[in-house]
Amino acid sequence: MPRLIRWRDGQAVWAEDPFTDVDDDQPVPQGDVIVSLARFQREGRTLLGEGRNLGVRLAADEAPESLIIDLARLAVVCLAFPKFRDGRAYSAARVLRERMAYTGELRAVGDVVLDLAVPVLRCGFDTVVPADSSSPDQWTAAARRFRHVYQRSADGREPAFAQRAKGEMSEA
Amino acid sequence: MKALTANRLTDGEVVFWTGADWSERFIQAAVFEESDVAEGAEAHAKSQFTLVVDPYLIEVAPVGGGLAPVSYRERVRAMGPTNKPDHGKQAVGGDDIAVLAGAHGAARSKGRVDLIRRK
């Protein structure tokens, strides 16, 4: 089974990926599968009715809002990074987590490299398929590098202004 | 005719390929008559990514007293900023700088035509 990096209890670890990523022109095999939004819209009900775990992958220009009806029944949503510099998936991830209250696996796929660790994890992704040879330890270290954050996001970290309100940091 | 230039990784200094090494002076640049030889050198330079950044080939042409890069931009790189004569390679001076400076003048007068047409 292919591997991916999973974020669990503040730590990145290797994990097995039980899902098969199915192209639109391939027949759907047995077991847990990930399909495109178009296929999901055509065959989703049937696939969900077959007692398997189902995931959907969204292209960068596809809106997470299109998943609103069946979101609770999805096991994984994959958001695409067609290029390192294409940041649309960050907005989609936050909308899924914060607005649509999605709690299942949120996976970053495509040109996702170690140097994106902070925004990827802060926007609510919990699994990644790294496009470089980075290891879970490196992802853990990158995520811990910054002791503070200035804004709330989908990771639930407490922003600087909230820490200040509690008087945790002193004016020096 | 072509020469090969880049910026040095550690400090960004403009450098030219001499055929064996990188030099800070345009006058030491190897001049390629054959484009496949030039492209071979460029490919080799691209593999030296711990030494230089963004190597590329430039057009060079004869001017009074020697050779100079054809484009204005490349002459500025080979000399230094025109607003600060005491900064960049021109601060050191030398015959080769004088040739480049002459080409600058040429580009403003009739002589520029030769330089421009070659591009």
Add this chain to the structure above:
Amino acid sequence: MYRYDDIDREMLADRVAEFRDQCGRRLAGEMTEDQFKPLRLMNGLYLQLHAYMLRIAIPYGSLNAAQLRKLAQVSRTYDRGYGHFTTRTNLQLHWIKLKDAPDILDELAGVGLHAIQTSGNCIRNLTADPHAGATADEVDDPRIWAEAIRQWSTFHPEFSFLPRKFKIAVTASPKDRGAIRVYDIGLRLHRDDEGALNFEVLVGGGLGRLPHLGPVIRERLPVRHLLSYLQAILRVYNRHGRRDNIHKARIKILVASLGATEFARQVEEEWSLTDKEAVDLPATELARIRAGFAPAGFETLPPLSATFESARAADPALARFARRNVLPHKHPGYALVNISLKSIGETPGDCSAEQMDVVADLAERYSMNEARVTYEQNLLLPHVKLDDVPAVHAALVDAGLATANIALISDIIACPGLDYCALANARAIPIAQDIARRFADPALAETVGELKIKISGCINACGHHHVGHIGILGVDKKGEEFYQLSLGGSAEDDAALGQVLGPALSADRVAPAIDQLVEVYLRERREGERFIDTFRRAGLAPFKEAVYAQAH
């Protein structure tokens, strides 16, 4: 001024540590240039023509003496003893070595300065009215809000990879000194009829290849919702801005293609779904930031200073300086003192380390420890007692910083152009120098009056040429430098984009053409008209004729 607390300091320290690690990996050959380039750019480090260039952010243009001295020391130790102030109120050092960059950032962090988000497709360094806190016409100190935005936008996880770079300007006066109509987002503070503070929100202005003036998308935004509203704008842009064509990726293109009304509707819809309390700063935090900008220790002084009045009566140079560079302050007996970085024949915006030290001393001694950088590439001491203006002037004269030409024809904006910039088509600096020399006589320059010349070395428009009364754009014609002139632009309340005068001119024709344009103005002007007013009344034709009639 806002003072960093431990959190702010640790943010910078963590960032420097990260960049030191990345530089180390690059120099050791563990990373290619393709992998490293976006990382160094995120830390303000560019590779220019002759060396690396470090772009240091000066948030909303405010500096204290310690920061200015640090910039002086860094430019002496790691560069060639000078720096270049830009239209984005950044300081650029043009001769930096990669191996020194982490140490430089470490030193800067010690005084709360950095180069974060001075490059890349993210929210860039904020600009604000350079007269903030000192001008009588402001309804609030815009820097409070600029600082709130600075923190919110720093390492924003959702908005670090936007379609394109993103620039925000804040002003708090009816008179626009921040050029807010040419920003991706322009924010103007105003009070409504009940006295409540609101923002007028403009989106989609910008210069560059397809210049636009930003339309207003919301006239009244209650200030406490600033950040959630910005998040809504940025989210609409991040999701829907074009990414297929770099020339169409700025938000101005999205706003123009949707229309301001439809764009505003999408923002409002997004905002209506936003959990505002999670994003907007609580009142306590706003109060904490506000306290950092509280006016400190203004004395009650008579509106006129006998010392100043007699000194300027006795010294024509001081009188001229007072006329051109000194502006009234909101507190009686105080003044704003502009420091021109446009002395005749020098590079616009350049400042030597020694000059930075002098300004730092003056700020500390005479201006409540504050100096400002303006988008017109000048410096400013915001809080000088009128009694002290003669002493400040004398010190500026000694440092070569007393040029009395603010807003005059020799106060030219020029980008680094082909002398430094890897993207340039043509040089900008020598053109500015040529023009300034022609108007070196201060009496002549004063006769001509307010005339803003702005020069860019390429279409990226860092020199704001579209909004110059006279704009000059460098273009490349078969490897040679040419310049396209435009007239009638303005970056202020009467913002307008300039109209192209005619075919591009060769370098040696530019300064004579400026002479000809000025002659037409002096001939045609009516009582009280500035160059731009005459242009607006008389149109392009007489100017065009003067420049091109003799061209053949």
